[in-house]
Amino acid sequence: MESLGTDEVGSRPVSRSVRISEPPFRAVLRAADAPRTVWSAPDEATVVGSDAAATITANGPNRFERVREAAESLFSSGDVHAGTEAARPRLFGGFAFHDDSVSGSPWEQFPGARFVLPRVQVTYADNGTWLTVNAVGPDADSDAVEAELDRHRERLGSLSASGDSGGPPGVVGRRRTTAKDDWRSSVDAAVERIRAGDLQKVVLAQALDVDLADELSVPDVLARLGEAYPDCYRFLVEPDGDDDGPRASFFGATPERLVGLRGRTVETDALAGTTGRGETPAEDEWLATELLEDEKNVHEHELVAETIRDQLAPFASSVNAGTRRVKRLATVQHLWTPITAELAADEHVLSLVEALHPTPAVGGLPPDRALATIRETEPFDRGWYAAPVGWIDAAGYGSFAVALRSAVSRGTAATLFAGVGVVSDSDPDREWDEVQLKYRPILDELERP
Ligand SMILES: C=C(O[C@@H]1C=C(C(=O)O)C=C[C@H]1O)C(=O)O
Numbered sequence: 001m002e003s004l005g006t007d008e009v010g011s012r013p014v015s016r017s018v019r020i021s022e023p024p025f026r027a028v029l030r031a032a033d034a035p036r037t038v039w040s041a042p043d044e045a046t047v048v049g050s051d052a053a054a055t056i057t058a059n060g061p062n063r064f065e066r067v068r069e070a071a072e073s074l075f076s077s078g079d080v081h082a083g084t085e086a087a088r089p090r091l092f093g094g095f096a097f098h099d100d101s102v103s104g105s106p107w108e109q110f111p112g113a114r115f116v117l118p119r120v121q122v123t124y125a126d127n128g129t130w131l132t133v134n135a136v137g138p139d140a141d142s143d144a145v146e147a148e149l150d151r152h153r154e155r156l157g158s159l160s161a162s163g164d165s166g167g168p169p170g171v172v173g174r175r176r177t178t179a180k181d182d183w184r185s186s187v188d189a190a191v192e193r194i195r196a197g198d199l200q201k202v203v204l205a206q207a208l209d210v211d212l213a214d215e216l217s218v219p220d221v222l223a224r225l226g227e228a229y230p231d232c233y234r235f236l237v238e239p240d241g242d243d244d245g246p247r248a249s250f251f252g253a254t255p256e257r258l259v260g261l262r263g264r265t266v267e268t269d270a271l272a273g274t275t276g277r278g279e280t281p282a283e284d285e286w287l288a289t290e291l292l293e294d295e296k297n298v299h300e301h302e303l304v305a306e307t308i309r310d311q312l313a314p315f316a317s318s319v320n321a322g323t324r325r326v327k328r329l330a331t332v333q334h335l336w337t338p339i340t341a342e343l344a345a346d347e348h349v350l351s352l353v354e355a356l357h358p359t360p361a362v363g364g365l366p367p368d369r370a371l372a373t374i375r376e377t378e379p380f381d382r383g384w385y386a387a388p389v390g391w392i393d394a395a396g397y398g399s400f401a402v403a404l405r406s407a408v409s410r411g412t413a414a415t416l417f418a419g420v421g422v423v424s425d426s427d428p429d430r431e432w433d434e435v436q437l438k439y440r441p442i443l444d445e446l447e448r449p
Pocket residue numbers: 203205256271272273274334361362386404405417418419420421438
């Protein structure tokens with residue numbers, strides 16, 4: 001495996017792809033070697049990556065630029081026969097939420113940024129399923145890569161869909177990072193600062209540590225999340241392991257797109273403002289209508305939509321916001337405004353990621369004060385929670401989501417994260433309930449019914 005720093009010039013990647021008959025997602029992921037990669041987005045090909053042909057890591061406030069430089073160096077030349085666009089070499093990974101390095105449990109294995117060019121990749125695209133083998137460095141030899149492609153094609157052809165999904169591992173213990181009384185005081189303090197004019201909005205989160213009865217099967221969880229949340233962005237990122245027990249996995253099914261860039265067309269979402277699901281279609285509709293008309297939620301949402309438009313403006317010749325609507329998911333409903341922009345000049349997607357992260361949907365306003373409030377208030381490190389995850393390609397295009405509805409797991413332990421936007425008329429108890437609702441997508445996959 002080639003590990004690229006920022007000033008090392010990557011050697012020429014060799015990439016070969018071939019169309020294969022479709023192997024079952026869960027079986028492919030079960031057979032994958034760590035570090036494993038999953039990326040699945042509405043209107044995009046689903047990718048399962050196994051092992052790493054090259055890895056890029058970076059830390060600190062310049063991590064976006066450093067990843068970009070290392071990616072450009074890696075992609076600057078290549079012997080690539082992708083067969084189809086979806087199978088072209090792409091780097092998959094993400095970033096830590098805060099600029100300074102990630103610290104403490106459960107994030108010990110995670111750097112400030114990490115991207116992987118999978119060694120073996122299965123891509124489920126509209127025009128069929130593709131197997132790709134990538135190599136970088138001393139083993140980047142086209143004959144060897146083609147031989148490896150044949151071996152993997154045979155191996156994948158023999159994978160069967162059988163093999164029970166184990167079902168959820170079961171939760172036998174849980175610890176909250178934030179007691180209810182502390183939460184009430186934190187939200188009250190934030191509301192006071194907002195009413196005093198110090199802040200406009202801050203997103204406060206909680207973490208939930210759970211002990212599992214059995215080891216978590218990430219392939220099973222991701223397969224089930226795909227069924228329950230087809231409109232969400234599913235992701236799996238794995239860091240390097242350490243000598244200290246199992247390797248960590250960070251995964252989730254998030255409804256929030258951070259940014260997609262292709263050519264000069266940018267697509268993004270303002271997603272903020274939340275209500276639950278009803279017991280019946282009529283109750284669902286009633287809740288959705290109430291959400292669309294609720295002053296507090298509309299205010300919270302509009303702060304996000306306006307900020308995203310402002311953040312894109314310096315790059316764009318035009319920015320267009322769609323009408324505000326409701327995004328209905330299995331467990332919650334959100335206010336949602338899709339936003340598109342045309343860039344005034346060519347940009348790398350990571351420049352847009354850096355400009356947009358964190359949007360006030362996960363940080364707050366003004367950004368610096370909100371981030372300082374988050375740091376002072378939250379008794380845990382967000383790590384990669386609520387940060388950008390996605391992919392970049394050789395052209396500088398890419399697609400990123402905001403890593404919400406997510407957890408980091410290690411063996412029989414997992415930590416879940418969820419947050420809420422606090423504005424001037426937030427009620428601590430209602431915000432508490434909203435956090436619990438946002439744990440549901442992951443918790444439902446861990447708890448035995
Ligand atoms: C912070 C989270 O969600 C964000 C906050 C929302 C809100 O406050 O209404 C809604 C969607 C997300 O932008 C989370 O899921 O952890």
